[in-house]
Amino acid sequence: MKTLATIFLSALQTLAFSQATISGQVTDAAGNAVPLANVYLLDTYDGTSADDQGKFSFTTNETGTQVLVAKFIGYREFRQPLTLSGKDITLEVRLQEEVSELNAVTISAGAFTASDESRRTVFRAVDIATTAGATADIAGALNTLPGTQKVGESGRLFVRGGDSNEARTFIDGMLVLDAYSPAAPNTPSRGRFLPFMFKGTSFSTGGYSAEYGQALSSALALDSKDESEITRTDIGILSVGGDLTHTQAWEGGSAAAKVQYTNLRPYMGLINQEIDWKTPPASVQGMGAFRQRVGKQGMVKAYGNFSHSDFSLYNHDIDNYNNKAQYDLANDYRYLNGFYKTALNDNWMVRGGLSYTYMNNDVTLMQDNTRETEKGVHAKAVAEGSLSDQVELRTGVEVINRSYEQVMLPFGGTGTSLGFDETITAAFAETDVYASNKFVTRLGARVEHNNLTDKLSVDPRASLSYKAGSTGQVSLAYGRFRQSPKNQYLQYLNTLGPEQAQHFILNYQRVENNRTFRIETYYKKYENLVKTVDAQLTNLGSGYARGVELFLRDNESVDKLDYWISYSYLDTKRDYLDFPVKAVPTFASKHNFSIVAKYFVQKLKSQLGATYSYASGRPYNDPNSAVFNGGKTPDYQDLSFNWSYLPKPYLIVYLSCTNLPGRNNIFGYEYSTQMNEQGVYNGRPIRQPAPRFLFIGIFITLSKNKSVNQLPTL
Structure with missing residues (x-):
């Protein structure tokens, strides 16, 4: 014991x-x-x-x-x-704060993201297709956002004092060389790519990623949809033509094909036009898309766009209307895009793409013929992933090759040919460093070599974002950007250097309860712009643009009502091309304002939409005045309306009308090249082709799922 x-x-x-x-x-x-x-x-x-x-x-x-x-x-x-x-x-x-995707601050300076999957959506993909006045055109809808200028006779994107060539389009990261369909002189063109193709849109008005090159003012990045889960056939009967689309879906993949025919002759026979058409515009377009998942996380995409369009009109002489010259244009376009992405492991993903563009314009003025051909190939490979919980890296390489030729064949004369063959080789890298959930820094650079100038360039990019409270954030961004001159100048002097711009951006954004408020100020410094000196092309041009922008969106306060308000103030001047002094360019307006509203009426099975747009007068040059670009157009105003009626889930009747009050908007003036007997240059205003554009369409969807329709694509 x-x-x-x-x-x-x-x-x-x-x-x-x-x-x-x-x-x-x-x-x-x-x-x-x-x-x-x-x-x-x-x-x-x-x-x-x-x-x-x-x-x-x-x-x-x-x-x-x-x-x-x-x-x-x-x-x-x-x-x-x-x-x-x-x-x-x-x-x-x-303990160290965990940086999570759901809570972390994001880079927002200069960028509007539109995605059905994005957590901090400002502008959804469906908004592009349903904005009144945009007529289902991507650029038309984006022109209601701050940072854009309304240039009604063009229809393209003009961003923060830049011309339309400075806003470039990318599909799945691949550069699109010619994103707009041809149009008659002083008439708006439309984008070649339809909104329904894309699941996400990132529209950046400055300070964008080092991945995007050859864009001086803006990058419009479109992400194509993944595979469809539904087999369906869509039929469109339109007041200006018709289209037929079929989508075939299978497990892990899908294929789609669309054919569209447009002919404005019947419509323009009913509605009086400012333009004296001989043959109104007509076009036929075919599109095809293939999507296939590969393995657990891989995806292969292929897309093709093929079109032919033509028209013929009479240009009337300013001094004598009875004197007219026939203008004929025929355009052929091909665009092919292949894309692949896959995950290497839980932290790293690789993607790559290859695109090909072919564009041919055949223009005849009287009996003088000009043929313009551009071909382009773009190849890119990108790797992106996490180096640690707080550091993310994106890096890649790409090659952009484009060849351009213009052949001029004057009647009874000797033909001449001008052109160039440009190859740009580039590498880029940028890293996001999360100091915490409240603070992120993005540092990057883009290196380019151009075979025409045989010069190497390095362009830095930097962004900072700080999370102010649970719903707001402040962002700063800086970057240097460059872009080759327009074809019409580079063909004469192949050794012209790229035009350059530096962006400085300060941004505050708040997103809370389906409401978004955003204010942004910026300064943009232009350098090496193309400038004519003693009848010689040089890179001695310069300029600046600065401004303040506001954006408010609310789809919470009133049930079934979604609206946004945008305002842009722009102060810009340039000394480029043949400008004798630094002046405001003709495409720049000081004030731009838009209100967009959409309301769904359940009892009427209808969605109603309205858009009001305002732009202050733009300068124009009157040769009768001693002041260069001293003229000022009247203010621009437009009130547009659309109505979507769904009598059956698979049937939609769609009606839209632009400029409902029929306001006589004037976009500028064109003048005779010689004085009249009184020593005055005769002029005439540049107006809209017609006071209004009326569109009616009937859309039918055939599918086993009877609730599927085409409303998101309108």
Whole structure:
């Protein structure tokens, strides 16, 4: 009995000597207490929770090497090896904030993201197709956003004092050389690509990623849809033509084909036009898309766009209307795009693409013929992923080759040919460094080599964003951007250097409860613009653009009502081309304002939309005045309306009308090349082709899923 007692007391004594107390405090990186954190030894039952001061204490009988673990929501797991020998241990546990995709600040300066999948959506993909006045044109819808200028006789994107050539389009990261269909002089053109193709749109008015080159003012990045899950046939009966689309879906993939025919002759026979058409515009377009998943995370995409369009009109002489010259244009266009992406592991993804563009314009003025041909190939490979929990990297290489030729065949004369063959080789890299969920820095650079100038360039990019509260953030961005001169200048002097611009941007954005408020100010410095000096092309041009922009969107305050308001103030001047002095270019307006509203009326099974657009007068040059670009057009105003009626889930009747009040907007003036007998240059206004454009369409969807329709594509 005495022996058993001795053994028992000895065991208790051994246990007491081996028992250790582990204590301390849990804090964050700034030294602030983290209450209620879980603290324990890995693979044991020993542990506790910290108190409201972050302090903890527990005992353990474990010995040897053990791992102390501390956890709390919003912080990365803490682990520290301990050597236990029965002695008490006191330590400080410092937790690092976990940077999560859902809570982390994002880069927003200069960018409007439109995606059905985006967490911080400002402009959804469906908005592009349903904006009144845009007539389902991507550029038309984006022209209601801040940073754009309304140039009604062009229809293209003009961004922050830049001309339309400075706003470039990318599909799945691949450059599109000619994104607009041809149009008659002083009439708006439309984009070649339809909104329904894309699941996401990123419209950046400055400070964009180093991945995007050859864009001086703006990058419009379109992400094509993945595979369709539904087999369907869509039929469109339109007031200006018709279209037929079929989509075939299978497990993990789909294919789609569309054919569209447009002929404006019947419409223009009913509606009087400013233009004297001989043959109104007509076009036929075919599109095809293939999508296939490869493995668990791979995707192959292929897309093709083929079109032919033509028209013929009479240009009337300014001095004598009875004198007219026939103008004929025929355009052929081909665009092919292949894209592949896959995940290498949980942290890294690679993607690549190859695109080909062919464009041919055949223009005859009287009997003088001009043929313009451009071909382009773009190849790109990109790797992106995480170097750590707080550092992300994107890097890639690309080659852009384009050849251009213009052949001029004057009637009865000798033909001449001008052109160039340009190859740009580029590499880019940028990294996002998350100091915390509240602060991110993006640093990057783009390196380019141009074979025509045989020069190497390095363009830095940088962005900072700070999360102000739970719903707001402040962003700064800087970047240098460059772009080759327009074809019409580069063909005469192949060694012309690229035009350049530096962007400085400050942005505040708040997104809360389906409401978005955004204010942005910027300064843009132009350098090396094409400038004519003593009848010679040079890179001695310069300019600037600066302004303030506001954007407000709300689809929460009123049930079934979605609206946004945008305003842009622009101050810009340029000394380029044949400008005798630094002046405001003719495409720039100081004030631009838009209100867009959409309302769904359940009882009428209808969606109603309206858009009001305003732009202050733009300058024009009157040769009768001593002041260059001293003229000013009247202010531009437009009120447009659309109505979508759904009598059946598979049937839509669609009506839209632009410029409903029929306002006589004037976009500028053109003048005779010689004085009249009174020593005055005769002029005439540049007006809209017609006061209004009325569109009616009936859209039918055939599918086993009877709730599927084409409303998102209108």
